[in-house]
Amino acid sequence: MATKKFLYVNRKPPHGSIYALESLEVVLIGAAFEQDVTLAFIDDGVYQLLQNQDSSAIGTKNFAPTFRALGDYDVNKIYVERESLELRGLSKEDLMPLTWEDEDEDWAEKDSIHIVSSAELAEIIEQQDVLLNF
């Protein structure tokens, strides 16, 4: 099977609408296809990665913990736009600490989240083959 570079662009916040949850579902199913997967979080999409999300009081399924499983699915290229964070008064410390284990380095635990500038993100986007937006 051909390997393509899939990029999932997330610009919408979670919980107020289903886009974030259903976008993650595509990523998880897609992981089975062994393609090269990258996730980008821009604008309000950065809110999807905030720590301490607890949807029990609004009575919806909390899917935020599922992000932690991404590392196990070989999804470890997660780019968050710096400008989007700054505009929202956020920093990397506010985000979930998503990690993956690098089998090439004795299963060393590494950060999956990379904070990048808009310009750097544009370069990353340029390298992708299939661009999915939700």
Add this chain to the structure above:
Amino acid sequence: MKFSILINEGPYTHQASDSAYHFTAAALRADHEIVRVFFYHDGVYNGTRLSVPPQDDRNVSERWSALGQEHSLDLILCVAAAQRRGILDEDEARRAGKDSNNIAPGFEISGLGQLIDAGIQADRLIVFGD
């Protein structure tokens, strides 16, 4: 060229399905191949058989069914999104113990793998949404 189309919104509420339809028709006119049209999120509502729009307005679902039939298109509704929103074919309805189904002709229900596959097979994946 091979195109795959992803539609993320339902009919009428957003223009996405209309834009996608006109794009798809234009691509077919130009002799391109449509690998698949995949409906996700509220896009699955495009696959209902039960829509009764005003007489003087377009019938979005029927228009897709007709285009699908004319060109043997693969019109796929994501199973998870469809189940959530109550768009069911006969099998899904029976499996879920529901008393009827409502899928429009020419549409099929299948998994998200079909979307990934559509992206792998096509030269261009065009996304229509909000």
Add this chain to the structure above:
Amino acid sequence: MARPSSAILLIEDGVYALQGNSAAATRLQQAMENHPVYALQPDLQARGISEENMLDGVEMVDYDGFVKLTTEYEKSQSWL
């Protein structure tokens, strides 16, 4: 975020950014220095945006032109 090698196509409500003297139109004008900007004519027409009250230098396309643009550029990104 668009790269110099990219083109921008405005469709649906995106075409409102071309409206006369809007703040969006001003930003778009800057973008036009580095990128070709296209607009889907049917969407302009629907919204009553004519060539007279629209930003200069934008090329209008129909759906056939939309398809053609996607074949001319390697990738298509829908900014939803």
